[in-house]
Every structure is written in structure tokens, then in C-alpha cells.
Amino acid sequence: MGIQGMELCAVAVVIMLFIAVLKQFGILEPMSMEDSSDSDFELEAVRHQPEGLDQLQALTKFTKKELQSLYRGFKNECPSGLVNEETFKLIYAQFFPQGDATMYAHFLFNAFDMDQTGAIRFEDFVIGLSILLRGTVHEKLNWAFNLYDINKDGYITKEEMLAIMKSIYDMMGRYTHPILREDAPIEHVEKFFQKMDRNRDGVVTIEEFLETCQKDENIMSSMQLFENVI
Amino acid sequence: MAAGVAAWLPFARAAAIGWMPVANCPMPLAPTDKNKRQDELIILNVSGRRFQTWRTTLERYPDTLLGSTEKEFFFNEDTKEYFFDRDPEVFRCILNFYRTGKLHYPRYECISAYDEELAFYGILPEIIGDCCYEEYKDRKRENAERLMDDNDSENNQEGSMPSLNFRETMWRAFENPHTSTLALVFYYVTGFFIAVSVITNVVETVPCGTVPGNKELPCGERYAVAFFCLDTACVMIFTVEYLLRLFAAPSRYRFMRSVMSIIDVVAIMPYYIGLVMTDNEDVSGAFVTLRVFRVFRIFKFSRHSQGLRILGYTLKSCASELGFLLFSLTMAIIIFATVMFYAEKGSSASKFTSIPASFWYTIVTMTTLGYGDMVPKTIAGKIFGSICSLSGVLVIALPVPVIVSNFSRIYHQNQRADKRRAQKKARLARIRVAKTGSSNAYLHSKRNGLLNEALELTGSTDDEQHISKSTSLIESQHHHLLHCLEKTTNHEFIDEQLFEQNCMDSSMQNYPSTRSPSLSSQQGLTTSCCSRRNKKTTHLPNSSVPATRLRSMQELSTIHIQCSEQPSLTTSRSSLNMKSDDGLRPNCKASQITTAIISIPTPPVLTPEGESRPPPGSPSHATNISTASSNIVKVSAL
Numbered sequence: 055m056g057i058q059g060m061e062l063c064a065v066a067v068v069i070m071l072f073i074a075v076l077k078q079f080g081i082l083e084p085m086s087m088e089d090s091s092d093s094d095f096e097l098e099a100v101r102h103q104p105e106g107l108d109q110l111q112a113l114t115k116f117t118k119k120e121l122q123s124l125y126r127g128f129k130n131e132c133p134s135g136l137v138n139e140e141t142f143k144l145i146y147a148q149f150f151p152q153g154d155a156t157m158y159a160h161f162l163f164n165a166f167d168m169d170q171t172g173a174i175r176f177e178d179f180v181i182g183l184s185i186l187l188r189g190t191v192h193e194k195l196n197w198a199f200n201l202y203d204i205n206k207d208g209y210i211t212k213e214e215m216l217a218i219m220k221s222i223y224d225m226m227g228r229y230t231h232p233i234l235r236e237d238a239p240i241e242h243v244e245k246f247f248q249k250m251d252r253n254r255d256g257v258v259t260i261e262e263f264l265e266t267c268q269k270d271e272n273i274m275s276s277m278q279l280f281e282n283v284i
Numbered sequence: 285m286a287a288g289v290a291a292w293l294p295f296a297r298a299a300a301i302g303w304m305p306v307a308n309c310p311m312p313l314a315p316t317d318k319n320k321r322q323d324e325l326i327i328l329n330v331s332g333r334r335f336q337t338w339r340t341t342l343e344r345y346p347d348t349l350l351g352s353t354e355k356e357f358f359f360n361e362d363t364k365e366y367f368f369d370r371d372p373e374v375f376r377c378i379l380n381f382y383r384t385g386k387l388h389y390p391r392y393e394c395i396s397a398y399d400e401e402l403a404f405y406g407i408l409p410e411i412i413g414d415c416c417y418e419e420y421k422d423r424k425r426e427n428a429e430r431l432m433d434d435n436d437s438e439n440n441q442e443g444s445m446p447s448l449n450f451r452e453t454m455w456r457a458f459e460n461p462h463t464s465t466l467a468l469v470f471y472y473v474t475g476f477f478i479a480v481s482v483i484t485n486v487v488e489t490v491p492c493g494t495v496p497g498n499k500e501l502p503c504g505e506r507y508a509v510a511f512f513c514l515d516t517a518c519v520m521i522f523t524v525e526y527l528l529r530l531f532a533a534p535s536r537y538r539f540m541r542s543v544m545s546i547i548d549v550v551a552i553m554p555y556y557i558g559l560v561m562t563d564n565e566d567v568s569g570a571f572v573t574l575r576v577f578r579v580f581r582i583f584k585f586s587r588h589s590q591g592l593r594i595l596g597y598t599l600k601s602c603a604s605e606l607g608f609l610l611f612s613l614t615m616a617i618i619i620f621a622t623v624m625f626y627a628e629k630g631s632s633a634s635k636f637t638s639i640p641a642s643f644w645y646t647i648v649t650m651t652t653l654g655y656g657d658m659v660p661k662t663i664a665g666k667i668f669g670s671i672c673s674l675s676g677v678l679v680i681a682l683p684v685p686v687i688v689s690n691f692s693r694i695y696h697q698n699q700r701a702d703k704r705r706a707q708k709k710a711r712l713a714r715i716r717v718a719k720t721g722s723s724n725a726y727l728h729s730k731r732n733g734l735l736n737e738a739l740e741l742t743g744s745t746d747d748e749q750h751i752s753k754s755t756s757l758i759e760s761q762h763h764h765l766l767h768c769l770e771k772t773t774n775h776e777f778i779d780e781q782l783f784e785q786n787c788m789d790s791s792m793q794n795y796p797s798t799r800s801p802s803l804s805s806q807q808g809l810t811t812s813c814c815s816r817r818n819k820k821t822t823h824l825p826n827s828s829v830p831a832t833r834l835r836s837m838q839e840l841s842t843i844h845i846q847c848s849e850q851p852s853l854t855t856s857r858s859s860l861n862m863k864s865d866d867g868l869r870p871n872c873k874a875s876q877i878t879t880a881i882i883s884i885p886t887p888p889v890l891t892p893e894g895e896s897r898p899p900p901g902s903p904s905h906a907t908n909i910s911t912a913s914s915n916i917v918k919v920s921a922l
Contacts, residue, residue, distance in 0.1 A: 060627045064664040067671070123323060127292060149296045162299050179295070186298035194301055201302045222303060246306060267305055276304040276311040280297050 102135035104176035113177070114184035121180065128176055136173040139163050153227030161221060165201040191277050192264070199263050209257040210250075215243045327365035328379070333372040334365070341382050348406040350382065374401040381407065389416035395423040433704055434711070454532035471588070474525055478584050481518040484511060485578050519555040522548065522581075544587060551581040594698055598691040605690070609683040613650070616679050620646045620672040627665040634661065645669075650676025727777060729763050 104110065110121055132141060139160065146159040166174050166182045185193050200206070204214045219239040226234060250258045250266045267273045304311070326342065328335040328350075345351040360367045368375070374393060378401065381387040389398065389412055402409055412420050457467035488504030488511055504511050526548045533539035554574040586592040599606070621642035628636040635658045636642045645658040649672050660669045770776050778786075 060664040061662075064627070064667040068667060071671075124294075127294075131292060145292050146296065146299075149293070158302075162302065165302070183295060183298050186301050187294075195305070198302055198305050202305075219306065222306065242306070242308075245308065263305070272307070272310045273305055276307065277301065279304075279311055279314050280301060 100134070100136065102173075102175050104135065110177065110180060114180050115188035116180065116184060124180060124183070125176060128179060136175060137179070138173045142174065150225045150227075152229065153225040155225045157217070157221030157224055161201060161204065161218060164204070165197070187280060191268075191274065194277050195264055195267050196260070199260050209259055210263070211257050212243060212247060215246060215258075216240065219243050219246075328375075329360075329363070329365045329367045330370055330372045330375045331368070333375075335375065335379055337379060337382065344382060344385075345407075350378075350405060352406075354406070370404060371397065371401060374398060378402075378405050378407065381411075386413040387411050387416075388413060389420040391419060395420070395427050399424075430704065433701070434708065451532050452534070454528065455534060458529055458532060470525075474521065475585070475588050477518050477521045478581055478588075480514065481522075481578070481581050484514050484518070485581075515555060518581075519552050522552045522584075526552070544584075547580055547583045547586075550577055551584060554578050590698070594695055595691070598687070598694050601694065602687045602690045605683045605686045609680070612679050612682075616650060616672075616675060617643055617646045620650070620668065620675075623668050624660060624665060624672070627662055627668050628660055631661045631665070636660075636665075646672060649673045651680065652676060723777060725759065726763050726766050729759070730767070733763075 104125070105113075107118060107121060110116075111118060114121070116124070128137075129135070131137075131145060137145075142163045143156045143159040146162065147155045149155070163174065164170075166178050168178055168181075182197070185197050189197070199210070202210045202214060202218050204217065216239060219242050223234060223239050223242075228234070247256075247258065249270075250262055252262050252265070323338050323340050325336050326339050328337070342350045342355075349355055355366055358366045358368055373390075374397065377388055377390060387407065399409065409420065456463055457470070461467045461471035489502050491500045492503035492506045493501070526545070529545070529548075530536060530539060539545055554577050557574055586596065621639050624645060625636050625639045625642045628634045628642075636645065642658075645660075647653075648655050648658070649669060652673060654673075660666050766777065
């Protein structure tokens, strides 16, 4: 019995070796693996050049010099002219080393990427910045509403707000004083809705949002805070 | 924060507006940029090559030279640019650091030049990027080794001057046979006896012809006495050598623990144990085994051969690779032995009686030896046997290149060290020549300077032109500095030969040197105050002699000049001149000459060989001399 068993094994081993040799010659092709790097390559190969300086000046409220300085910083970090979400998250995360800024960066990305292409071009970037830094309070509040409204349906639901709030609290990280409790975002959302939701229908519309914010002094003053950033 | 990302800070701040409606408390005030000015281009002129960058780029790193106000020191008002007289090639890397936040180290650059530039611009080398850090560290380590090597050798060279005690000399002779002929002789003698001992051991076992009775005897038993004598001689030499090394070793405990000494002990022990145990029959078997240890004498050759040492060191450093090789071989042996055993179990009269018995087959096959004493007979056995031999080649071939590369690396390191040592002599000679060149230049210029001044004062201008142009401004400033040092310390620089001559002379002739203190007062009167002090305080022959020597040379040179002015005293002078031409003179004559200077205006008062009692009128003489031959005073007061 044992002898035949061994011979069987020997024959099996020989066959396996034979197959290995054949594979080398390419006669038997195994299932080739998909190159996953192709998809990435697409984005890298694409380059984007922004609109001319004059057009951008017309679109935004920046001066030529400011646009130049902005573009230099933009191009330094993203030589291809396009910022995809990964790069955006990386850049934004550098400013918040203690916490996790990826979720908030995701929402920001969606807010900047107005035509939902998946990549921010310099025009999007600079238009967004123009609103934030040089726009009227009304425009800024509009932008903020856009940020909170994740699915862009015109209403901020409690879930959307909770997601936003959580992402903001995530940026704080673990080491805070006082210790961050689990329900802190939830509480915060409750307060927000109490303030904003006038008709208590569970959602905040743009009109409610604008109305409440314009009545709140804190918010109005804080909107003017970053006037001189550039 | 990376430099590039800093450009996105405005964006991050702008995006913070997204938090505002959610916040419940008022926000803190934003910091205002007081010196808000438009970003401007700065021109950095590095040795003619103009680099331009934004001011804010440079200000990203405020603790470096370019980022702080320190660069204002280099601002050129006329051209409105910052001028640095440094290497433009390295500056490229440094400016890139400001631009990209990453410092790179170019491979073609010399490590010390690069370090200097970094230090100049206030950048720490630790921030070199990961891409270049390894290279940088390697080069830095090599450079440090080279410097340490040079330092050691210099110390050794200087250390050889003071005498070591007997024990230290012996140890140095043992470790480095090239230091003295005796050490070399000892080295060769021990090498010869090691060879003799090893050959003896080998020849002992050769059959040496028959003894009546048709029994073949090995030479060892036939000429037992001769071999015994040889063995005794060798062991005695080894013992003496070991004891001498033990005596000379700076740390006896460490020496006894070292590998070489253990080998020495193991090599000579069998002999002594044999001496002790010849009468005891029971342990003679063990005694025979001990003789095997005599072969360890061959390892004593590693003191004589560097290659052997390198090999040993390589094996030690490749311990992990060798261990891996052993482990993988063991695994393969066990696997294949088991397989072969079960494959060959069925065949009749199979040599594969057990798995351990198959080990021998597996080892022989995997190392492709193939003795053929054990061969598989079944088909399965043959198949597995062939797989075994094929895989054996692979398993053994894998770790071998690692060991070889290790050996090659260590060997080349050693070669580099040897090359460094070989070139060291030339290198140090070069350094020494440069050093003595500069000091000789100073002495030379001093003498020229004396002649110069004297010529000036005596009015002959043609020679003066000839001599004065030989030194550049920097040289003359340097010489002036050295002269100030001389004046400060009341000692003078002289060259090596003079110094050694003075040492020899002073040790040989103490008599004239004792005269010098008594003469010093007279000499001092005619010379500047500093030198007078010098003469009075230094009674040691060594220190005063060089001073007097050089001063006397100064006087000699002045006499030489003087003679042309006062021909009336030529006769007495001429002899002095001849003496001055000879240059190096023992102290006594020099002092005689200087006495003569004083005596010349008043010949009857002092004779050239006269007893040197400071005559009471000597101050007046001095003043006479100082007024009449003011040249002398002036020259000495240089």
C-alpha cells in the first residue's frame, strides 16, 4: 500500500513541476491580475490649465497680485493643476495634526467642487475663496448652508447636521479639556436645531438659516473675521 | 508644517467660516499682519550667480541665516542685492530647501564642503530628507574615520618621541613587528617555528619504511627521539613567547581572554599534559586525543597573516547568514530523508534502514557529492532523489552570495585602511612641509627685515628694493602678528635645525652657556628692554641658547653691515665676519663676538676673550654705543 501511495505522490509532484515549467513558457496562462494602477494613472496624466488671469479677475474679487500668489501656492502643492480628494484631505489634515480632519475635508471638498467632477480646479478653488474672503455676509452664509447641506437638496436634516458636527469634533482629537463625551455632537446639533428650526419641522431651510444667522450677533461678527487673510 | 502647505493656510482659515454658524460662543480676534507688505523678490548674488526668490519663501525658516535679519549683513546697498561669497552649486540645494521644504545632499559634493556650507547658512544637517540621509550619513562616517585615523597616527608619531617603558615597548613590538628589527626577527622566528611544528605533526604520521618484522612504522615512532626533541623545542619557544606576551600586555586579564591567547594555550597544553601523564596507562587514550589539539598551532599563523584574520572576522560577521544556511539545510535534509526512507521502504535490501540513515544520503546528494554508497532503487525513490539534488543546489547557493559580499566589503574596507596608511606618510609629510614652509618664511623674512632696516638706515637703497618686494601684504601682516607674539612671550621662533643643534650643544657644552647670563646684562644694555629681560630670566641652556643664538645672529648681521661703514676696524672685524659667515656656532664664541661689539669703541677696556665682568662704565658705553651706533639698537628692537 505504502509503495503505491508514494508512487502516486511522486507522479503528482512530477505533474505539478511540469505545469510550473509550462507556465514559464507562457503556454498556460494563469488568470492575469488587473492593474489597479491604471485608474490612478488617468488622473495623473490629465493636466489642467486655469482660465486666463483676466477672466478669473472678472469672476472673483481678487486682485491680480492676489491671484498670482494664490496660484503659486496652489500649483506648488498640486503641480497637475487638479486637486483630487485624497490630496485635498492630506493638505487639510496637515493643519490639524491632533485630530482626524478627513471627514470635514470631505465635506469641504464637496462644497468647493461645485460641478461635482471629483477634482477641484483652480477656478473652483479661487471662486470659493473669493466668496469666503471677499463676499457679502449673505454670500458667506449661503456658502455655509451649502456646506451643511450634504445632498444639496435645499434642506439640512438632523442627520446631515450630525455628520457635519461629528466631523468638526473629530478634528479636535482625543486630548481635549474637558474630555470629549460621546453625545457632545448630538447635544450641539440639538442646540443648533433649537435655534435654527423655526417651524419645528425637523429640517432647516435656507430662509430659516439666513434669518436666524442674521439675527445672531456672534455669528455676524465672526463672519467678518477672516477678511484680511490674503 | 511643510513649506508648500503653508501656502494653503489662507485657504484653511477661509474654510473655517464653515464653523461659524455652528459655534455658540464668539470667536477670538484674528491676528493682524502689522508689516503687511507686498511680497517682493529678493536677489541673492552668490559668487556672481544670481538667484531670485520671494521674501516670504526665505522667511519660512526664521532661524536660519537667510530667513532672519542676519542676511542684512550681506546686503549690498549699491546693487540692492544680497551678496554671498560662497559656492553657488551648494547654494542651489540650500535654496531648494526653502522652496520645497526638503534638503537634499548631492552625491558629487564633498562632505566637508557641504557641512561647512550648511553651518554657514545656519541649517542643521538633521533635516536632510530621507531620500538623501543614508548617503549623507555614510559619507560623514567615512570622513570621521579618516580624521580619526590621521589623528591617531599623528599622536603615535609624536608619542614615539617620549620614551615608553620597557613593558610598553615590548607590547608595541609584539603587536607591530615593523617597529624595530628585534621585533621583526622575533616575528619571523616564531613564524618559522610554527611552520616547523605543523610540518612535524604531519610528517610524524607518514610511514617511514619497515622495521625488521615487516611492520610499517610511521616516522613518529621510528625517530621518536628526534621528533620529541623538535616538539620540545617548538613548545619551549611558544611558551616563552606566550609568557613574554603575558608580561607585556597592558591588561593581562583582557589578554588572557582574547582568542589568540586561548589558541596559544591550547596549542601548548597537550605537550605538558603529555609530560605529566606518560606513566599513567589508563588515560593514554585521552592523551592520544589531546594530540589532535596540536593542530591548533596552525591558527597561530593568523597573527602573521592578515587575510586569515579577515576571513575569521567575515565568518563572525556573517553568523546570521550562516545560521540561516544551516537552518534551511537542516529542514531540507529532514524532509528529504523522510521522503526517501518511505519511498525506499518497499525495496529489498535497501540501504535506507532508518530516517537517520537516510540523512547521510540526503546530505551527500544535496551537496552534489554523490558518493554512491547509498542509491535509491525504486522509481519513486529516484524521482524524489533527483528533486533532492536539484533543490540542494538552490538551497546552498542562496546564502553564499551574502557571505561573499560581506567578505568583499570587509576586505575592501581593510584595503582602504591599508591604502590610507600607505599614503599617510606622504600626506603627513605634505602637511609638515606646508607648516615648516610658513614658519621658515617668517624667519626668513625676519632676517631679511633686519637687513632691510639696516640697509635703510645706512642709506644703500639698491639692495633694499631687492629684498623688500619679496613679501606680499598678507604675508607681512602675518609676520607682524608673529612678531607681536614673540614680543609678548619674550621668546622667539627659530627653525628646527637650530633648535636641535642648540639642544645638542647645550648638553655638550655647559661652560659657555653659563657665561651667557653674565654677558646678558651687557648684551641687554645694547639691546631692547624686552630682550634684556629675556636674557636675565632664562638661565636654562635650552631656552636662552636659541634666544642668544638668534640675537647673536642679529648682531652678526649688524656687524656684517657695520663693517662696510667703519673700515678702520676691519681687521678685528674681518675675523668676526668670517666667524659670522660660518653661521652655527657654539654659544661661547657667539657671546665673545657680542662682547666685541661693545668693546670696539673702547678697545683697551675689554678684550675679545676677556673676562666678562660688567664694567661699571658699561652703561655709559652702552649709551655711547646707542648714540653712535644707533643702528644696532634699532635693529635689535625690531
